[in-house]
Amino acid sequence: MTSPCRALLVLACCVLAVAPAVSPAQNAAQGHDYPTQGRVEYVLGCMDDNGHDFANVYKCSCAIDHIAAALPYDDFVEQSTFAKYATLGGEGGAEFRVDRARAQSKKFLTLQSEAYKVCGVSKTAAAAAPANK
Template identity: 40%
Template sequence: MTRAGSMRPRVCALIVLGAVLEPGATALAARADEVNDYPTAARSEYVFGCLKANGETRQAIDQCSCSIDVIASLLPYDRYVTAETVLSMAQVRGNLGGQFRSSEQANSALNDLRRAQAEAEVRCF
């Protein structure tokens, strides 16, 4: 059987499955988009940093991947970006960094991220 010939049954099965699932598939895809609003690059960056902090083992990959999934389920991506920006800018010396260290909005965003990280720690590690 040629490669194209062996693919036909699979393609037909997917088309039939898609036709059967179509009514609910749209709602499922919408929910998946809501939960998975973190870009792949942001998830990867988090996992790489987490791996560095927790040892670069297979178990750490699973735990770190779980961790960002939990955080993404609890914290909208725009709030995550705000907290990450605050963490980064708070390291800047002088007046600019001081504004990020003392702002009530910055502290609120950081607290949200820390709560999500704590929950991820409980669930994944």
């Protein structure tokens, strides 16, 4: 990640850390409460997949906000884990290929696709092309 993007992400995390607490009624209107670390990890992963340009900080943040509005954090962790490891081969990946895992993975990928569409996240040429190093 480039230094300006990293600095911006650190600044955003600091702002989130010192933001005033919201009442339960306000929190319900904003969606489910996700830990800052979970949001940051999602944004970084989203940027890894879609490009480390400045606009993707906002687009990927929008995507996790959209997901958080629809899905409790524990469900997010479960569904995103199943989606991440759905293609894991061998005996170790068998747990991620059962019907329940496939259903959870599909739910998450559908929600994430919707969030990407709403927030304008799209694969960039740099993120889609393999690195020639």
